[in-house]
Amino acid sequence: MTLVLFVFLxxxxxxxxxxxxxxxxxxxxxxxxYFQTNVSEDDILKVQRSLASLSEVKDxxxxxxxxxxQSFKDRHKEDQTINQALEVLGENPLSAxxxxxxxxxxxxxxxxxxxxxxxxxxxVDQVTYSQNQLIINRLANIAETAGKGGVxxxxxLSVIAVFVTLNTIILTIYSTxxxxxxxxxxxxxxxxxxxxxxxxxxxxxILAAFLSMLLMVPLISVAAPYVxxxxxEVNINGYFYSNLLKLTGYQLGFGVVLGTVSSIIxxxxxxxx
Amino acid sequence: xxxxxxxxxxxxxHSVALEGVNLTIQPKxxxxxVGRNGAGKSTIIKxxxxxxxxxxxxxxxxxxxxxxxxxxxxxALRRQIGIVFQDFRLLPTxxxxxxxxxxxxxxxxxxxxxxEFVPQVLDMVGLAHRARNxxxxxxxxxxxxxxxxxxxxxxPAVVVADEPTGNLDxxxxxxxxxxxxxxxxxxxxxxxxxxxxxxxxxxxxxxxxLDNGRIIRDEANGKYVxx
Ligand SMILES: Nc1ncnc2c1ncn2[C@@H]1O[C@H](COP(=O)(O)OP(=O)(O)OP(=O)(O)O)[C@@H](O)[C@H]1O
Ligand SMILES: [Mg+2]
Numbered sequence: 001m002t003l004v005l006f007v008f009l010x011x012x013x014x015x016x017x018x019x020x021x022x023x024x025x026x027x028x029x030x031x032x033x034y035f036q037t038n039v040s041e042d043d044i045l046k047v048q049r050s051l052a053s054l055s056e057v058k059d060x061x062x063x064x065x066x067x068x069x070q071s072f073k074d075r076h077k078e079d080q081t082i083n084q085a086l087e088v089l090g091e092n093p094l095s096a097x098x099x100x101x102x103x104x105x106x107x108x109x110x111x112x113x114x115x116x117x118x119x120x121x122x123x124v125d126q127v128t129y130s131q132n133q134l135i136i137n138r139l140a141n142i143a144e145t146a147g148k149g150g151v152x153x154x155x156x157l158s159v160i161a162v163f164v165t166l167n168t169i170i171l172t173i174y175s176t177x178x179x180x181x182x183x184x185x186x187x188x189x190x191x192x193x194x195x196x197x198x199x200x201x202x203x204x205x206i207l208a209a210f211l212s213m214l215l216m217v218p219l220i221s222v223a224a225p226y227v228x229x230x231x232x233e234v235n236i237n238g239y240f241y242s243n244l245l246k247l248t249g250y251q252l253g254f255g256v257v258l259g260t261v262s263s264i265i266x267x268x269x270x271x272x273x
Numbered sequence: 274x275x276x277x278x279x280x281x282x283x284x285x286x287h288s289v290a291l292e293g294v295n296l297t298i299q300p301k302x303x304x305x306x307v308g309r310n311g312a313g314k315s316t317i318i319k320x321x322x323x324x325x326x327x328x329x330x331x332x333x334x335x336x337x338x339x340x341x342x343x344x345x346x347x348x349a350l351r352r353q354i355g356i357v358f359q360d361f362r363l364l365p366t367x368x369x370x371x372x373x374x375x376x377x378x379x380x381x382x383x384x385x386x387x388x389e390f391v392p393q394v395l396d397m398v399g400l401a402h403r404a405r406n407x408x409x410x411x412x413x414x415x416x417x418x419x420x421x422x423x424x425x426x427x428x429p430a431v432v433v434a435d436e437p438t439g440n441l442d443x444x445x446x447x448x449x450x451x452x453x454x455x456x457x458x459x460x461x462x463x464x465x466x467x468x469x470x471x472x473x474x475x476x477x478x479x480x481x482x483l484d485n486g487r488i489i490r491d492e493a494n495g496k497y498v499x500x
Contacts, residue, residue: 179364181362182362182375185356186375186379187351189379190345
């Protein structure tokens with residue numbers, strides 16, 4: 001049972017991790033619209049406003065030609081040839097652009113089709129999607145599959161845990177069967193007879209919940225640095241400790257349910273109640 | 274208050290335990306049930322307390338039709354019948370007084386009542402000085418008296434004793450019978466199953482004789498006669 005709850009806890013934490021990883025990555029998807037160099041800033045700002053008014057759009061960032069040049073220069077500070085080429089050109093070769101972020105990655109096609117309308121076509125030089133989309137979809141799939149596997153594992157282990165608990169309780173029932181017989185003869189109600197076994201099952205659940213939380217402590221501290229390297233934004237250590245109460249609550253709930261189910265089955269089958 | 278109407282019990286195809294038993298027991302009666310080993314005496318008791326269901330016929334106890342009771346209705350019936358077995362059936366982990374108190378606890382009686390009744394009943398069966406002993410520290414006769422005390426503590430309408438004197442010497446057996454008579458005088462119906470000829474003959478009460486699952490004799494002031 002402890003093992004089941006442990007897996008269950010891992011599943012929760014894994015889901016939290018996967019969700020935040022996806023959220024971080026989603027934030028990195030955007031569409032960039034590059035304008036012809038002769039388009040005026042006013043026109044671009046007009047487009048920006050109209051895009052911002054779309055319900056699918058979360059955020060539109062305007063990057064002026066100067067700004068683009070600046071960041072281009074910054075990125076290629078060390079590269080002499082590029083710097084020389086820029087000087088030779090004399091004027092700014094870069095186009096202004098709008099970076100568009102959608103509220104939901106699935107809305108990008110809508111935004112793209114909006115950008116393809118006629119009015120904009122003669123202003124726009126090109127539209128690029130960042131390559132992230134593909135990776136993100138893949139990651140989402142992996143996370144989903146792993147999540148499903150975790151759920152399946154939890155279910156399978158739950159069934160095993162119920163059987164193990166069931167057996168323990170059946171053994172107790174068996175070893176106290178004379179006592180149960182006497183209780184029956186004296187006229188003990190079923191509740192009175194089965195109560196202690198149900199309590200036994202519930203206690204197993206509670207014990208397993210606390211054990212699984214204890215097991216998680218070393219695992220978290222081992223895993224936290226690795227997660228930090230992969231995703232600096234995610235702090236599972238912090239997540240674990242700040243949600244300690246909530247997680248313990250989940251574990252207790254799940255454990256008590258498992259324990260109760262097992263003991264009720266045991267009592268039903270072997271006390272014929 | 275108790276009646277068996279044309280009751281038959283077949284455990285399996287080759288053992289017929291009871292056949293066409295008709296029997297009526299009035300309140301406050303003291304009856305003996307006698308018969309050879311395997312005659313069906315214990316089976317009558319089991320049908321009465323709902324431990325077994327009749328194959329045919331109906332069993333009534335007061336307002337209950339025992340053969341139709343659901344499992345969850347059984348406890349109510351059992352609380353009106355005090356049962357004493359040949360093998361005592363005491364809980365080995367509880368002292369004499371705890372064993373007796375147990376019958377009240379399962380009914381959810383308050384502790385104050387338990388504290389009041391248990392010593393009274395222990396006194397009545399003459400075991401006040403053994404209250405804190407465990408069953409393995411008691412003699413057979415003492416254990417049997419604890420069992421009787423437990424059977425009578427919640428003032429059941431009927432006390433059933435299935436061979437309560439089976440492994441007691443004649444003196445202790447006599448004590449048990451005196452105790453049962455005392456319970457009967459207090460207004461409780463007593464059903465005594467026994468093999469003991471002297472007891473039956475000295476009681477001079479109603480005797481029901483069983484043979485091969487049939488009632489062969491039912492006499493108001495009966496004697497122990499077989500076949
Ligand atoms: N649970 C059972 N399964 C099958 N047969 C049974 C069962 N209980 C009793 N019997 C049979 O039913 C018959 C009557 O048994 P019962 O226990 O009523 O006899 P009894 O009169 O109490 O005998 P004794 O004097 O030995 O206690 C016997 O033939 C016995 O073998
Ligand atoms: Mg018998």
